[in-house]
Amino acid sequence: MHNIESDSEDDLAGGWEQKSTEDGNVYFVNSCTNKVQWTHPTTGRKKVIPKELPFGWIQTLDDSGKTLYVKQETGSKTYVDPRLAFATEEKAHVTDFRQRFDSSTTAFQVLHGIDLSGKYALITGCNSGIGYETAKSLARHGCNILMANRNMEATQNAIKDIVRDTNASEDNLKSIYLDLASLDSVKKCASSVKTVFADHLDILILNAAVFGLPYTETEDKLETTFQVNYLAHLYLTLLLEPMFKKGTRVVFVSSESHRFAYLKNVFIQQNIAMTKDTFSSMMAYNNSKLYMIMIAKILSEEWKDKRVCVNSLHPGNLVYTNLCKSWWLYRLFFSMVRPFTKSLQQAAATTVYVATASELSAVTGLYFNNCFYCPASELARDKDIAWEIFAISLKMIADRMGTDAILKYIDKCKVKNSNDKTQ
Template sequence: MQNVLDSDSEDELPPGWEEKSTEDGNVYFVNSYTKKTQWTHPHTGCKKVIPKDLPFGWSKTVDETSKTIYVNRETGNKTYVDPRLAFAKEEKKHVHDFRQRFDGSSTAYQVLHGVDLSGKYALITGSNTGIGYETAKSLARHGCNILFANRNMEATDKAIKEIVKETNASEENLKSIYLDLASLESVKQCAQAVETVFSDHLDMLILNAGVFGLPYTETQDKLETTFQVNHLSHMYFALLLERLLKRGSRVVFVSSESHRFANLTNIFTNQNLAMTKDQYSAMMAYNNSKLYNVITAKMLSEKWKAKGICVNSLHPGNMVSTNLSKSWWLYRLAFFLVRPFTKSLQQAAATTVYAATASELEGVTGLYFNNCFYCEESALARDKEIAQAVYDMSLRLIEDISKT
């Protein structure tokens, strides 16, 4: 018999071994040569468990001999093999003990393969176009109830109709709500309205909306636009929705690798997180706002850890073809030229969907993800003193504006 250690993969079973499951979701292993059974994987020595529920699209029945049989409702195929075994995972000794299942070429659909999101509730900002739209479409395809929080309601209604047409999702599960991130008052009103739609809980809060490359402009709150739309309003929104976030809820900040190029030197000198007009750089304003996203996610992850609310941030992909570059023709040209070498929208949505739904991320919080796996953030993002200062300054700014 081939030695266990001769296997090409840690997960691969040696010859003669089979993987089977019990009704209550435990995995056991059978050696057909010796008839021996055991609970641990013969190679890794780890125990494995399978999801409680069947994968999306599968049902269970019995045949004429009273044996359990599994049916794929989409294809009609039948099997005696429990389809949950395809989603078996090792029991964790530590919350961060998980392996990389996907990479930069994976799509959101691949991440969601077999995942049933029926009865789950998600809110996504910036979901009528680009990566946000693709994220919403992918989740809706698997039965998720989604609240589209956007400023352009006409485009949102059109996006919902397109998703229903493309995915056969129920239109009753897809609702829209007005949100203008350039106004903290609008953010407050939206959060209050969200509670009338999701009165009980919110499983996924995906903070995706953003602007890029804007000339210097100010919001109605007299703040630089990129700073407020990308960072401050999303932070305020998350704080306002805390009541709806329960144990197991996930908050996802869509950041960027651009956070690694942030420069906060003048920010702390002037005690102003938003860039002033005389020091303004469109690219640096964007870089800083994406750093603030990572920092906010880490700070909230600590604040809410005891409640079981998981908060993570991520990078979706470099220069993905979206409306993000619409502010200047030169940005549009640059994005057009690199389009053949960047991710598709389905690939760009994959890391967001992964952070929001992956079973192995249960209890995982305060991490930064890229290509569907966690990686180290920038040195600035890891600096606890800087993070506390950014969070405190943001909070004071929110409180000051809210009082006026």
């Protein structure tokens, strides 16, 4: 695991000490010369620390009135501000940050010292697999979790397991019914979220997915992989938009398989969901993950002024989860490669990183892999095709559910299409 403070250029020379002010600024003191300065003596850069203490720490006073920090779990005490362990350099640009973690990092390591108390997160597909590890990791650090799943019995069992394994409060874990194969269910779920989470949502993680299904259609007469993985998540996100505030993070869990997606121009113009005659289960999955990256980019631009951050990511290659349960051959293959792939905790790390890392507080429109951003495929970065897919998606939703909550985006697509034709 990489640590942002472990690079040799950050090491302090002899005599220098790093200290902090109560309002989150870092300064440096030379005990030999009594020199005090705001910039790092080696790098020349300013540093800041979180305003809140790391998770599990409290601040008190000793008998002489001096500030003392206590770690509640162990009772250990120190006069050194524990926030200094999480000091970061001030950024010249929002994407100016170093890689702190890698493919071996776990979600628990990403969340070290982070206090999510008072935060509200909704996660789809989280009663097992990567989604479960994501929910467990966030709940362990005090986050209020709304687990949106179809199987309510499995969700209640998952809640009990999380409470048992993390000592999270059961009051912080709630369930809500969501069947992504039904756009009507998506609409009902969205309308119910406010009754659970009042008027705002800090984190939305769109994690649920199916893989390797034979051709089937949902009640909305759409191919199942396309609707469950992509279209229903898009609809849910647009319905929940009124709950987004400055700092809300929307996380689209995509996949590196998006690089193997294949679109024909005529295919896009007619229908972005595969028909029975053209269906390939693997290509349906690849395309659905491509769409998620494209739409995340579009929404990141649409909501930039609102300071809502929208990013997408790849959790890991061939991670063994219920995703492969649709066919025995997939189960066998995933079992064979299991020793060489990420654990569920490692697979959840990038999702948790994108949802919580302080250095990403203003970062939007990027694609992440192994807890760091990387370029998506060339096709995923094609803005014209992305807007075409967005427009067709909105029409598919409108034809089935009406234009509530999506009308302004339909109008924007019309304006953009009109402008493109006149150029």
